[in-house]
Amino acid sequence: MTRYMIRRTLGALVVMWAVATLVFFMLRIVPGDPIAAMLFDAGDAGAVEALRHKLGLDQPIYVQYVKWFWNMAQGDLGASIYGSRVPVTQLIAEALPRTLSLAGLAFVLAVVIAVPAGLIAATKRNTVADHAVTFGAFLGLSMPDFWVGILLIIVFAANLQWLPAIGYVPLKEGFWPWLSHLILPSIAVGTAFSAIIARMIRSSMLEVLKTDYMRVARAKGLTRAMLILRHAFPNALIPVVTVMGIAFALLMAGAVVVENVFAIKGLGRLLIQGILNRDYPVVQGAILVVSAIFVFSNLLVDLLYTVIDPRIRYDT
Known part of the structure; x- marks a missing residue:
């Protein structure tokens, strides 16, 4: 395991260097x-x-x-060449917690919705519940996150006035102010992610439920809850966790547009502003951080495999 971790970490550093180098030269090539x-x-x-x-x-x-x-x-990472020459690390340190809060809450909301939805669709195949989950998943995948965000603002902020429409409040200023400003953008970002996970859980569960060991478990007289939660669901998790790891990193990309819709000064908005201003250090630093999140999310997924299935070992 130690050798594997060292090898993967070195590989991650090489990938981050390659991405940063590519961005460095591309920024100077484009008009x-x-x-x-x-x-x-x-x-x-x-x-x-x-x-x-x-x-x-x-x-x-x-x-x-x-x-x-x-x-x-x-x-x-240098200093911004635009404006007051603020260090890039300071700009990222201010923006990153906002983006991570948004992506993290979107991830939690999506998983909370997707897991039971996917299990219901798999265990009640070809029923009204299955068709409803499938339709909802396709609908969620079809709606752009910025459009969902605008729709949520119109309904819940402008008309009902239940939640704030724009802005961000740090957690240190109170849990509810922080949460209330993130609910709508988190739903906007997490809608497509939730649909992907629900479909993945349904597909993976259907494959597991057809296996021989599940037939044996049923023949032993185990309860339905025990069959699903103790035997089927854990064995269906590996492909789901793979998708979750990739999708969490993609949530960062989805936050770029949604942050602008909700006027959240996060990493995505910082990156877009840096591109518009041709601010090389800011763009390079922001993309380096995003690439690090992608790379280490995949590394974390690999480590979770050993937790989900103890038979998996990384000895070489």
Whole structure:
């Protein structure tokens, strides 16, 4: 297990380096000039060159890359080149908890809905309940998250006035203010995720229920609850957990659009603003964090396999 963890961690670092390097060069290849964005195309040639020199953007691209990589290896992601030169780590530290709160709550809500829905659909196959879950899953997958967010704002914030429409309140200012500002965006982000998990649980459970050992368990006279919860569901979890790990990372991507709909200054909004401003350090830092979440989510899923099924071992 230790050797496996070391190998996977090193592999994760290589993947993050490759992603960050690709983003570094792509940002400098695509059309657009960050200096022009900062000066709104109004600066004279002297001011443009002076600012370019100050930010180090007049150096050869390989020199910029070596400096960036050396600083990144030491934990320094640079400073925003737009505005007040705030360190990127500070911007990410302010934005990341908001995005993680949104994605985490969306994950919890989706799982709470999807698990019982998927179990009901699998155990009551071809009944009204199964058709209802299947229809709801297809509906959830078909609706864009930003459209769901706008619809929720219109119904629950504007008309009913039950929940706030926009903004974010830190948890330290109170549990209910924090939760109330995240309920609507979490539902918007988690709707499609819930549909995916429900469909996956249904499919995996149907496969398990047809196995020989489930027939033997039924022949032994075990109760229905024991059959489903003790034998079928644990054995159906491995493909479901795989999808959950990937989908949780994708929730971060879904939060990019939803954060803008609900005016939450999270990582997604920071990334979009950085792209619009051509703010290289901000975009590079934000994508590096997102790639780290993707990579280590998959690593966590691999470790959960050994918890779900003790027969799985990572000895090499």
